[in-house]
Amino acid sequence: MQVEWQVAKTYEDILYYKAGGIAKIVINRPHKRNAFRPKTIVELYDAFCDVREDPKIGVVLLTGAGPHTDGKYAFCSGGDQSVRGKAGYLDETGVPRLNVLDLQRLIRSLPKVVIALVAGYAIGGGHVLHLICDLTIAAENAVFGQTGPKVGSFDGGFGASYLARIVGQKKAREIWFLCRQYSAAEALEMGLVNCVVPLEQLETEGVTWANEVLQKSPIAIRCLKAAFNADCDGQAGLQELAGNATLLYYMTEEGAEGKQAFLEKRPPDFQQYPWLP
Numbered sequence: 427m428q429v430e431w432q433v434a435k436t437y438e439d440i441l442y443y444k445a446g447g448i449a450k451i452v453i454n455r456p457h458k459r460n461a462f463r464p465k466t467i468v469e470l471y472d473a474f475c476d477v478r479e480d481p482k483i484g485v486v487l488l489t490g491a492g493p494h495t496d497g498k499y500a501f502c503s504g505g506d507q508s509v510r511g512k513a514g515y516l517d518e519t520g521v522p523r524l525n526v527l528d529l530q531r532l533i534r535s536l537p538k539v540v541i542a543l544v545a546g547y548a549i550g551g552g553h554v555l556h557l558i559c560d561l562t563i564a565a566e567n568a569v570f571g572q573t574g575p576k577v578g579s580f581d582g583g584f585g586a587s588y589l590a591r592i593v594g595q596k597k598a599r600e601i602w603f604l605c606r607q608y609s610a611a612e613a614l615e616m617g618l619v620n621c622v623v624p625l626e627q628l629e630t631e632g633v634t635w636a637n638e639v640l641q642k643s644p645i646a647i648r649c650l651k652a653a654f655n656a657d658c659d660g661q662a663g664l665q666e667l668a669g670n671a672t673l674l675y676y677m678t679e680e681g682a683e684g685k686q687a688f689l690e691k692r693p694p695d696f697q698q699y700p701w702l703p
């Protein structure tokens with residue numbers, strides 16, 4: 427399926443396109459296996475905010491640019507170790523940041539479907555990024571793994587606990603404690619990805635899945651995403667789910683009556699609305 431991607435905004439470290447109801451965000455640092463620096467995350471955050479605000483967009487494809495000149499592919503290899511300082515990854519002004527955590531929360535709470543398209547390495551913080559996405563489609567050459575304990579880091583948030591929800595406690599501990607790399611087939615076997623396709627079909631498959639989602643009810647999808655999140659996200663998850671309930675309530679005549687009565691300086695008349703079983 428050929429898609430006519432239109433550039434949505436120009437950045438330094440990422441590419442951002444839209445076509446129909448789909449957005450495509452590409453981490454574009456192939457010389458670093460698409461490792462992210464603070465600037466990359468600021469740009470990703472900005473693009474995801476744009477997606478959130480665009481009512482025409484229902485699905486985001488998140489992927490990595492490639493191949494690099496050596497022929498290798500990467501989704502993302504995590505934090506750029508060359509700018510890692512004493513308290514995080516240094517931005518252009520020298521301030522240390524772990525701002526990928528902000529991006530993780532934004533992707534998770536985005537009321538739209540995010541699909542990771544993984545070709546090559548999804549390693550370290552890059553592995554956590556695909557994990558956070560709602561769905562993952564892997565190319566046959568995809569390689570998954572955590573490196574934290576090998577490179578002096580760890581993601582004890584979603585990177586550990588949500589991973590365990592997906593692959594189980596034993597497997598999650600193996601992934602973090604041994605820092606091995608896993609093939610696309612192994613990732614499929616452990617439920618870490620939704621499907622595996624030949625590399626040349628990766629984007630087409632992503633677009634097919636996106637178009638299938640786009641045929642569905644936006645409110646049903648956003649409430650389901652919030653409900654899946656609420657299972658793991660504590661008070662923040664409840665806030666997200668309850669926010670959707672409020673949104674739906676505002677859309678009813680019953681909800682609007684309260685506001686209207688206030689504006690008209692009269693008592694509200696809720697008598698016409700039933701106490702349903």
Ligand SMILES: CC(C)(COP(=O)(O)OP(=O)(O)OC[C@H]1O[C@@H](n2cnc3c(N)ncnc32)[C@H](O)[C@@H]1OP(=O)(O)O)[C@@H](O)C(=O)NCCC(=O)NCCSC(=O)c1cc(O)c2ccccc2c1O
Pocket residue numbers: 457458459461498503504505506507508515524525526527547549550551552573574577579580581582
């Ligand atoms: C990804 C690899 C397994 C690929 O191996 P390969 O042999 O194919 O390639 P090279 O190793 O030769 O890499 C080519 C080229 O890219 C550079 N590069 C690759 N990854 C990175 C990186 N992460 N940072 C900087 N540069 C990178 C590499 O140096 C080469 O450059 P040359 O100039 O020499 O050509 C392998 O590359 C690999 O294992 N990479 C490191 C993966 C890694 O350890 N990532 C960091 C984990 S920690 C993390 O991501 C992290 C980030 C956060 O923001 C957090 C926030 C909060 C909590 C935790 C966090 C966290 O853990």
